[in-house]
Amino acid sequence: MFSPSDLAAIWLTLKLATVTTLLLLLIGTPIAWRLARMRSWWKGPLAAVVAMPLVLPPTVLGFYLLLLMGPHGPVGRFTEWAGIGLLPFSFGGLVVASVIYSLPFVVQPLQNAFEAIGERPLEAAATLRASPLDAFFSVAVPLAKPGFLTATILGFAHTVGEFGIVLMIGGNIPDKTRVVSVQIYDHVEAMDYAAAHGLAAGMVVFSFLVLLALYLLNSRGRRS
């Protein structure tokens, strides 16, 4: 049903989404924690920066990332100096772009979950000898489990679904940066509607299943 290049694109997409989601959980959790507990006026600007990818066209984001990570950009100079080479048009570049692009989809559910928990259980933990770090892992994280589930699923699904920023940063290199959404675009360009249908329908089913899982998990989380 799928051609080898389709399968390569699917594999690459899943790899990209997995790596991105793991990195997002690592980066997004402390950001969400800080945002949820911040009282200073910095909270507004910081929250706005994190939410920017929600409203910016992917081309704008991609354009600036391209400049930053290119041979004349500060990030590009640093990665060349560090011996990593240039990030644009590589898998690493895609990961960086995806992490930034999907950041709000991970930070916001986590921030909401942390805010819903509030200070009370953490104060109780402190009176029971739990250090702040201990309380975070033994109280805040387990209580925020539904938030983590939502964040993981949304981060993964949103990375699978991106297109514009992938094209800007990754281009269209088979096995390296050609993900499913780009592959579909190629099939359509080549008027190969049958192949496009295969992948597109797959995406529709995938998205539906992801959102269904999210709904079911959340409603079960509320019951238990």
Next chain:
Amino acid sequence: MSVAARFALAWPGFALDVDLDLPGSGVTALFGQSGCGKTTLLRCMAGLERGSGRLAVNGETWQDETRFVPTHQRPLGYVFQDARLFAHLDVARNLDFGMRRSRGAATVKRDAIIDLLGLGPLLDRLPERLSGGEQQRVAIARALLAAPRLLLMDEPLASLDHARKQEFLPWLERLRDELEIPIIYVSHAPDEVARLADHIVVMDAGRAVAQGPLAETLARIDLPIRLGEDAGAVFAATVAERDAEWHLARVEFAGGELWVRDNGTPVGRDVRVRILARDVSIANSRHDDISIMNLLPATVVAHAAEDHPSQVLVQLRVGETLLLGRLTRRSAQRLDLAPGREVWVQIKAVALVG
């Protein structure tokens, strides 16, 4: 052995400024209206609120000008108004949370406290499947198992209805009698204070307006804030006799004896007696032709004006015990109740409170 607490803290519209020297054992009640700063003071003691000041608990300094021991390093137990059990852990794991982190220093045994608070059947339940009273019992056990050297309780009965409260108070009394650590108990309910406290701090607008042993302080009539309908004396007594025919018990106290409703307390047991000022009336001579059983000779010590201009509060001495009586200013004048005058007090109702 004492708890020395001095705290100052200012928020918009509220300032806390107290300097207390509390006993190093027994129950100290922080008593006052909502908003008087009781909870804030308790939170300062726990390090949950950062007031400037000093806190030393039985010789150990937890906070002073140069040092602020964070909450999780203070060996305290805190029982919140809203139990605050961890929703993701069952009762057993809630109990173990603080116990594990205090590395087995607990002075109370896990099994003993589970037994004392009747938690055995609840151990594998999640907090959401517990009633308010059960949650509060778990919260108290959880705090005690963390090996506290100071137990802070913030209106632990506030979320319970009257029936639950009556069911719960005996648990608290048993705890009080079995623990050797100081307990600071925040409350705005005079009946809880009368029943549980040995020492009382009366707070108003962020300040401690009176503090001292319970009986002495409750019998004072010079307090800037009054207890209103709840003004009354509390003192210790011993059950001396139980009359099976009339279902009455005779209790002896320093100054005389009283007949009270027999509630099953065995002879020889120490009890607390509470007599509200509104239940005390005064006569210049002894009257035996009335329904009131408890008639005692007393001496007028002092009186003070009440909030309503028609009323006065009279402090009376019966033997070594101080009582309060409320009567109208007109009656006080008619009876000529000057300090030093010998009178008879007629006590309409006596409550045994634990």
